[in-house]
Amino acid sequence: MSEAVARILRDAFRRYYQSHAVPAPPSVEKREFGVGDYGRKIVRRHISFVSEREFRRYLREHAPLYISYSIAYFKKPDAQPMEAKGIEGADMIFEFDADELGLFSPNDLWHCPNCGSRGVVGELRGFRAGVCPNCGDPAKIIMFPDPGREERLKEEVDTLVKDFLMGDFGISRTEISLNFSGNRGYHIHVRSPSLRELDKEARQEIVDYVTGRGIDVRYFFDVSRVPPRGPKPTDGGWKGRVARKLVEILSGAKDASELVRFGVSPALARRIMRERGHVVELIKKGVWPFIDTKADDAFASVSALVRSISPYMGKEIDTNTSVDIHRLIRVPDTIHGGTGLLAKRIRDLWSFDPYRDAVALPERPYLNLHVEYIPEFEFAGEVWGPLEDKNVELPLHVSVYLLSKGVASWRLTTQG
Ligand SMILES: [Zn+2]
Incomplete structure (x- = not known):
C-alpha cells in the first residue's frame, strides 16, 4: 500500500470514530496505551487517559490506525521506564489464530x-x-473468509471459555471479554480478580493445563488394581474430558486410523478397536483394561490424546501472549489498521460473522486495484471473485482487506 492509501484510511478511520462511541477498556486510567500508523502497529506508547471521555476524544482527533492497551494495571501508566509505572496486576489473554492452528481451507x-x-x-x-x-x-x-473455518475456530474458543475458564477454573462469564482480533482469530480477555496478581510462572501453569502440556496422565490411573481403574465420562476436568472423548471416538470410528489421528499408537489403536464395544462399556464405568500391559505405550497415547483434544489441538502455539504481563493488545471495538476490520466485542459467538459484523470501513471511495488472484468469497454481504490478473474498481472496505493480504495492488484513486 502507499501513503495515498494511508491518507484515505486515516480519513475513513476519523469518520468512523467521530460517529461511534468506542467503550474504553475497564479501569482506563490504569492502562498504558500504544498507537500505530501505516504499516507499524506501535509507533508511540506510554500514553494514558484519565477517563473514557478523554480516550474517546483522542480517537476522534487522532484516529490512529492501530490502538493497543496494556493488559496490566499501573499506578502511573504513562511513566517511563516500565519499572516506574508501578504494576498492580494484569488481565490474562488467550489468543486463537487460524494460521497458528493450521486451519487452512482449500480456497486459501x-x-x-x-x-x-x-x-x-x-x-x-x-x-x-x-x-x-x-x-x-x-x-x-x-487466508480468505471461509465459514467452515470460522465454525472450527469458534468450537475451540467456546471450549476454552465454557469448559476450561468457566468450568475448570470457575471464572464468571462476566469476567471474560470475547473479541474478534480484527484479522484471523479471536482474543479472550480474562479480567478476573482471582487471576490478576498471578506471576509469569503461575500463568504458564494455566497455559500448560489448557494446552494439555502440563498434564501427567499417570495420575489418572490406578494400575495397582486389576483391571486398572481410570477416568469416567462423568469425572471433572481433564479426566472426564479424556474419557468422554475416547467414548465418542470409539462410538463413531470405522477403523483404528481414527484413534491414531488423535495420537493413539497404531498397535494400541488396533487392540482397542478389536473389542471396542466392550471397551466403551468399561470406560463408562472407569475401567481401563488396556492400560495393564505395555503401560508406557498406553500412557504416551493418552498424553497425545489429551494434547490433541485441547483447544489448541496439540499445535505448537506461541503462548507467550498469555504469560507476558507487559504486553499491549488491540483495544476491543477499534479498527485494525491492516485489515479495516473491527476488533469487535462479541455478544453471541455462534451468530457472529467477522466478514459481515466487523466490517468498519465504508464502500466509498472506490479504489482501482490490480488483483493478482482471489478466490470466490463473501465479504460485507456480497460475493467477490474469483478474479485473476484483473484491473478492477472495488469498494474501500474490500479493497483494504485485499491490499492487506498482498494479493492486490493499488493503481489510482477515483473519488466516488
Ligand atoms: Zn519455495
Missing part, C-alpha cells in the same frame, strides 16, 4: 518467500501445511 493461497512460487492450497493433493511444495521452505498461507 500459499506462497513461498524463498523461491517465489505460489498457488491455491486445494489444488495440491496432500499439501503439507506450511511447507513449499517446490523448495521445501516454510510457505506462508494467505
Whole structure:
C-alpha cells in the first residue's frame, strides 16, 4: 500500500470514530496505551487517559490506525521506564489464530518467500501445511473468509471459555471479554480478580493445563488394581474430558486410523478397536483394561490424546501472549489498521460473522486495484471473485482487506 492509501484510511478511520462511541477498556486510567500508523502497529506508547471521555476524544482527533492497551494495571501508566509505572496486576489473554492452528481451507493461497512460487492450497493433493511444495521452505498461507473455518475456530474458543475458564477454573462469564482480533482469530480477555496478581510462572501453569502440556496422565490411573481403574465420562476436568472423548471416538470410528489421528499408537489403536464395544462399556464405568500391559505405550497415547483434544489441538502455539504481563493488545471495538476490520466485542459467538459484523470501513471511495488472484468469497454481504490478473474498481472496505493480504495492488484513486 502507499501513503495515498494511508491518507484515505486515516480519513475513513476519523469518520468512523467521530460517529461511534468506542467503550474504553475497564479501569482506563490504569492502562498504558500504544498507537500505530501505516504499516507499524506501535509507533508511540506510554500514553494514558484519565477517563473514557478523554480516550474517546483522542480517537476522534487522532484516529490512529492501530490502538493497543496494556493488559496490566499501573499506578502511573504513562511513566517511563516500565519499572516506574508501578504494576498492580494484569488481565490474562488467550489468543486463537487460524494460521497458528493450521486451519487452512482449500480456497486459501500459499506462497513461498524463498523461491517465489505460489498457488491455491486445494489444488495440491496432500499439501503439507506450511511447507513449499517446490523448495521445501516454510510457505506462508494467505487466508480468505471461509465459514467452515470460522465454525472450527469458534468450537475451540467456546471450549476454552465454557469448559476450561468457566468450568475448570470457575471464572464468571462476566469476567471474560470475547473479541474478534480484527484479522484471523479471536482474543479472550480474562479480567478476573482471582487471576490478576498471578506471576509469569503461575500463568504458564494455566497455559500448560489448557494446552494439555502440563498434564501427567499417570495420575489418572490406578494400575495397582486389576483391571486398572481410570477416568469416567462423568469425572471433572481433564479426566472426564479424556474419557468422554475416547467414548465418542470409539462410538463413531470405522477403523483404528481414527484413534491414531488423535495420537493413539497404531498397535494400541488396533487392540482397542478389536473389542471396542466392550471397551466403551468399561470406560463408562472407569475401567481401563488396556492400560495393564505395555503401560508406557498406553500412557504416551493418552498424553497425545489429551494434547490433541485441547483447544489448541496439540499445535505448537506461541503462548507467550498469555504469560507476558507487559504486553499491549488491540483495544476491543477499534479498527485494525491492516485489515479495516473491527476488533469487535462479541455478544453471541455462534451468530457472529467477522466478514459481515466487523466490517468498519465504508464502500466509498472506490479504489482501482490490480488483483493478482482471489478466490470466490463473501465479504460485507456480497460475493467477490474469483478474479485473476484483473484491473478492477472495488469498494474501500474490500479493497483494504485485499491490499492487506498482498494479493492486490493499488493503481489510482477515483473519488466516488
Ligand atoms: Zn519455495
